[in-house]
Amino acid sequence: MSPLQRILVFAPFAVLIALVAVFALQLDDDPSILPSALxxxxxxxxxxxxxxxxxxxxQTLFAAGDVTLINVFASWCQPxxxxxxxxxxxxxxxxNIVGWAYKDTPEAIAGFLEDLGNPYSHVVLDExxxxxxxxxxxxxxxxxxxxxAGVIRHRHVGALTPxxxxxxxxxxxxxxSS
Amino acid sequence: xxxWVHTLVFCMVFAFITPAGAVGVDAETLADPAQExxxxxxxxxxxxxxxxxxxIVDSDAPxxxxxxxxxxxxxxxxxxxxxxxxxxxxxxxxxxxxxPPLKSSTVLLWAAPIAALLFGCIGIVFARLSRKSxxxxxxxxxxAADAILGGDH
Numbered sequence: 001m002s003p004l005q006r007i008l009v010f011a012p013f014a015v016l017i018a019l020v021a022v023f024a025l026q027l028d029d030d031p032s033i034l035p036s037a038l039x040x041x042x043x044x045x046x047x048x049x050x051x052x053x054x055x056x057x058x059q060t061l062f063a064a065g066d067v068t069l070i071n072v073f074a075s076w077c078q079p080x081x082x083x084x085x086x087x088x089x090x091x092x093x094x095x096n097i098v099g100w101a102y103k104d105t106p107e108a109i110a111g112f113l114e115d116l117g118n119p120y121s122h123v124v125l126d127e128x129x130x131x132x133x134x135x136x137x138x139x140x141x142x143x144x145x146x147x148x149a150g151v152i153r154h155r156h157v158g159a160l161t162p163x164x165x166x167x168x169x170x171x172x173x174x175x176x177s178s
Numbered sequence: 179x180x181x182w183v184h185t186l187v188f189c190m191v192f193a194f195i196t197p198a199g200a201v202g203v204d205a206e207t208l209a210d211p212a213q214e215x216x217x218x219x220x221x222x223x224x225x226x227x228x229x230x231x232x233x234i235v236d237s238d239a240p241x242x243x244x245x246x247x248x249x250x251x252x253x254x255x256x257x258x259x260x261x262x263x264x265x266x267x268x269x270x271x272x273x274x275x276x277x278p279p280l281k282s283s284t285v286l287l288w289a290a291p292i293a294a295l296l297f298g299c300i301g302i303v304f305a306r307l308s309r310k311s312x313x314x315x316x317x318x319x320x321x322a323a324d325a326i327l328g329g330d331h
Contacts, residue, residue, distance in 0.1 A: 004304070011297070036271070037268060
């Protein structure tokens with residue numbers, strides 16, 4: 001066989017091995033976790049009612065100068081019940097958290113917070129889920145880290161766990177606060 | 179034989195059953211049939227983010243229904259299909275498009291089939307050429323073969 005033929009014969013094996021390597025590396029990625037298109041962009045404009053308040057809020061809520069978390073949750077969402085103690089811990093440690101009540105009624109949200117406690121500085125009511133579309137929300141729970149200027153810096157999809165808070169959220173919040 | 183005919187009939191029957199039109203589930207459609215048709219053609223190009231391998235036309239996830247409503251609203255307001263898609267890409271990223279756009283990060287994706295075809299063609303050409311050259315004996319080989327075969331021809 002000429003050298004060229006030898007290359008041609010072995011090329012398919014090389015391609016196969018390369019593909020197996022690429023697929024193996026992808027196995028760890030959870031395809032249901034999508035990157036946010038809004039990273040490094042300001043919180044989009046919205047205007048929503050606040051639970052237990054006569055006055056609503058808009059996106060300027062996040063330009064108030066504190067690092068803030070937006071926690072998208074709902075009383076119908078099982079993982080939201082599971083992550084609630086983690087969210088409460090964050091709030092206890094002085095993190096400002098806005099609850100984004102996604103596709104839920106004020107009554108059900110009030111009941112949820114009565115049962116589990118209310119760790120949120122504000123609970124905005126997005127009953128039809130339309131404002132959440134502007135935020136790129138595709139399910140609950142989701143958690144966004146917003147910096148002091150009101151710019152989205154991070155999104156976590158799914159329930160928060162103590163590990164995720166320790167390894168991802170805490171370091172980010174600290175670096176954005178300083 | 180009968181079993182074979184049964185299978186054929188079975189397949190033909192099912193070939194003509196189309197999904198019962200998940201879009202029909204929506205209580206509100208656009209009054210203008212042309213606009214509704216346009217809205218549905220846009221929906222067919224948008225990925226359901228929850229179920230991932232369905233378009234929002236095919237999905238009955240609540241978010242897909244919300245997005246269908248949003249597409250209808252924007253089409254009714256006079257948006258072009260491109261404007262509607264850009265609006266959603268700005269919020270959900272390229273992932274929301276079932277057909278990935280051609281850009282620097284997706285060149286490999288689009289070029290791979292063409293490259294595979296090209297390499298296949300090159301492979302076939304080389305295989306043909308080497309077979310042809312193997313079939314032609316050199317002068318020395320031909321004389322050697324004649325000597326072994328007794329030079330009958």
